[in-house]
Amino acid sequence: MYAQMIKSTGQGVxxxxxxxxxxxxxxxxxxxxxxxxxxxxMPEGYRKNLIRQIGQxxxxxxxxxxxxxxxxxxAPTLERxxxxxxxxxxxAGHGLYLYCAAETLxxxxxxxxxxxxxxxxxxxxxxNYPTLTWADMGAVGWLVDGAxxxxxxxxxxxxxxxxxxxxxxxCKEESFHQRQxxxxxxxxxxxxxAQRKMAQDALNRFWYPSLMMFGxxxxxxxxxxxxxxxxxxxxxxxxxxxxxxxxTVPQAEYLGLTVPDENLKWxxxxxxxxxxxxxxxxxxxxxxxxxxxxxxxxxxxxxAWDEGRWVREGLLAHAAKxxxxxxxxx
Amino acid sequence: xTDPLFEYLCRMGDSTLVLGHRVSEWCGVAxxxxxxxxxxxxxxxLIGQTQLWLxxxxxxxxxxxxxxxxxxxxxxxEFRNLLLVExxxxxxxxxxxxxxxxDSWHLSYLxxxxxxxxxxxxxxxxxxxxxxxxxxxxxTDTVIGLGDGTEESHRRMQDALDRLYPYVGEMxxxxxxxxxxxxxxxxxxxxxxxxxxxxxxxxxxxxATLTKPQxxxxxxxxxxxxxxxEHLGHMLSQMQWLQxxxxxxxx
Numbered sequence: 001m002y003a004q005m006i007k008s009t010g011q012g013v014x015x016x017x018x019x020x021x022x023x024x025x026x027x028x029x030x031x032x033x034x035x036x037x038x039x040x041x042m043p044e045g046y047r048k049n050l051i052r053q054i055g056q057x058x059x060x061x062x063x064x065x066x067x068x069x070x071x072x073x074x075a076p077t078l079e080r081x082x083x084x085x086x087x088x089x090x091x092a093g094h095g096l097y098l099y100c101a102a103e104t105l106x107x108x109x110x111x112x113x114x115x116x117x118x119x120x121x122x123x124x125x126x127x128n129y130p131t132l133t134w135a136d137m138g139a140v141g142w143l144v145d146g147a148x149x150x151x152x153x154x155x156x157x158x159x160x161x162x163x164x165x166x167x168x169x170x171c172k173e174e175s176f177h178q179r180q181x182x183x184x185x186x187x188x189x190x191x192x193x194a195q196r197k198m199a200q201d202a203l204n205r206f207w208y209p210s211l212m213m214f215g216x217x218x219x220x221x222x223x224x225x226x227x228x229x230x231x232x233x234x235x236x237x238x239x240x241x242x243x244x245x246x247x248t249v250p251q252a253e254y255l256g257l258t259v260p261d262e263n264l265k266w267x268x269x270x271x272x273x274x275x276x277x278x279x280x281x282x283x284x285x286x287x288x289x290x291x292x293x294x295x296x297x298x299x300x301x302x303x304a305w306d307e308g309r310w311v312r313e314g315l316l317a318h319a320a321k322x323x324x325x326x327x328x329x330x
Numbered sequence: 331x332t333d334p335l336f337e338y339l340c341r342m343g344d345s346t347l348v349l350g351h352r353v354s355e356w357c358g359v360a361x362x363x364x365x366x367x368x369x370x371x372x373x374x375x376l377i378g379q380t381q382l383w384l385x386x387x388x389x390x391x392x393x394x395x396x397x398x399x400x401x402x403x404x405x406x407x408e409f410r411n412l413l414l415v416e417x418x419x420x421x422x423x424x425x426x427x428x429x430x431x432x433d434s435w436h437l438s439y440l441x442x443x444x445x446x447x448x449x450x451x452x453x454x455x456x457x458x459x460x461x462x463x464x465x466x467x468x469x470t471d472t473v474i475g476l477g478d479g480t481e482e483s484h485r486r487m488q489d490a491l492d493r494l495y496p497y498v499g500e501m502x503x504x505x506x507x508x509x510x511x512x513x514x515x516x517x518x519x520x521x522x523x524x525x526x527x528x529x530x531x532x533x534x535x536x537x538a539t540l541t542k543p544q545x546x547x548x549x550x551x552x553x554x555x556x557x558x559x560e561h562l563g564h565m566l567s568q569m570q571w572l573q574x575x576x577x578x579x580x581x
Binding site: 062065066068069072073074075076077078079080081082085086088089092093095096099109134184187191192194195300303304305307308309310311312313314315316317318319321 | 347351354355357358359360361362363364365366367370371373374377378380381384397398401402421422423472474475476478479480482483484486568569571572573576578579580581
């Protein structure tokens with residue numbers, strides 16, 4: 001999940017009877033499975049909430065390039081290098097569609113970028129963890145993209161049209177990303193002893209941070225209830241986390257790797273795995289800026305933005321000159 | 331003497347490999363999102379071309395080395411890339427100037443190869459021409475846009491050109507390997523491509539309001555492997571690290 005802890009109006013979900021006619025028509029359209037489009041009326045809370053959610057998702061794609069970019073120059077074969085480049089390029093593309101979707105709600109990409117760089121807007125906690133070995137490229141694809149897909153597949157049915165359509169394309173590419181991650185893990189798990197150790201170490205380090213991607217339990221959260229009523233959130237965090245664990249544990253077994261959770265076991269009664277909760281104190285520390293790589297990630301983004309200023313200004317100045325020359329010629 | 335065809339194919343593959351690697355160093359830190367995408371795309375094309383050139387080089391050599399063995403298990407003195415492409419990225423302006431100078435040569439050279447008497451080389455060139463046409467279009471536009479942009483962007487692009495121009499000449503040097511290729515109608519004589527390159531360069535620089543350096547001095551030693559710059563070794567120590575640290579592993 002690339003958007004976490006999104007706050008809505010916090011006032012609780014209104015019933016249809018409590019709504020003014022305009023809002024009521026809006027809610028009934030959503031309830032009937034209809035889409036809201038940019039020019040349609042929408043409650044201010046819906047608009048703001050979506051900007052935060054789509055913006056955070058976009059930022060996650062952009063910052064998410066960094067932990068993988070960390071290994072592009074050390075990829076072990078030409079094919080792995082090409083695949084990783086293609087994947088990171090997809091992520092930049094996802095960022096681009098998502099910023100475009102957010103722009104339909106009345107913000108600009110530059111506004112959102114400034115909020116990311118100042119630390120006002122967040123990106124997914126997961127990208128504040130370091131990628132230390134090549135096996136981490138496998139773990140990120142398998143677990144991180146796997147967790148993201150859990151959240152994003154239902155979002156293809158989200159109520160906001162531009163977001164839902166962006167998500168259709170993103171999901172296709174994400175499932176390729178997950179497969180390539182698992183493919184790296186297969187190679188590592190079936191490789192030399194050192195490679196198997198690397199694979200296990202990557203799983204150990206990425207397991208709990210991946211579970212944290214879904215956010216803390218939100219069964220009681222008014223924010224989540226509102227987002228679900230608006231269909232910009234389709235499932236609770238716990239539902240998605242459970243689904244992720246149920247899907248991932250057999251995959252780990254197939255790899256011959258051990259999920260780092262002594263309490264993990266199949267529960268016949270529920271038909272699901274029981275598992276340990278991640279350390280939520282660590283999660284909140286990461287959100288506050290105290291994750292292992294928060295400082296580096298924001299530093300890298302700010303440096304890129306600052307050092308790129310002259311390029312953006314130069315290209316804009318040239319475009320302006322071309323426009324005035326064209327006008328003069330007409 | 332090493333088979334000139336093998337030497338020749340390493341020259342092609344090493345230049346695309348080293349430049350592809352350099353461009354991939356930009357991942358995630360470009361000045362604007364569209365440039366992140368374009369840089370990754372360029373790097374991806376160049377790495378793809380490398381797989382074909384070095385794959386064919388390995389076949390021609392016939393000693394069981396594949397493209398990965400050639401890319402990851404040779405040291406500096408065995409690399410045959412142009413000196414231009416191993417130059418560090420510098421700022422975005424220098425990266426794009428390097429790309430523009432290389433693309434200008436690369437496209438006209440690949441067009442020459444499309445008529446090669448060697449069918450495999452002709453096929454690789456034909457595929458590459460499509461990609462490199464786009465590379466040159468983009469790098470040309472960027473050089474013009476930044477050269478004729480603000481005072482700062484103009485200054486930076488002029489600096490980039492002055493810094494990289496001494497590496498242009500090597501692309502057009504003809505040596506025994508080139509002559510062997512020309513005699514078999516495998517590849518064009520690089521020296522014959524210089525006038526067209528200069529004409530394109532002059533036109534672009536004029537539009538970009540940049541001044542071509544007067545001194546035509548050319549560093550050499552990259553494509554022969556006689557003397558690379560110090561930069562290549564550092565690049566290889568990063569690129570080849572996993573393969574070297576875990577010999578015998580497959581990835």
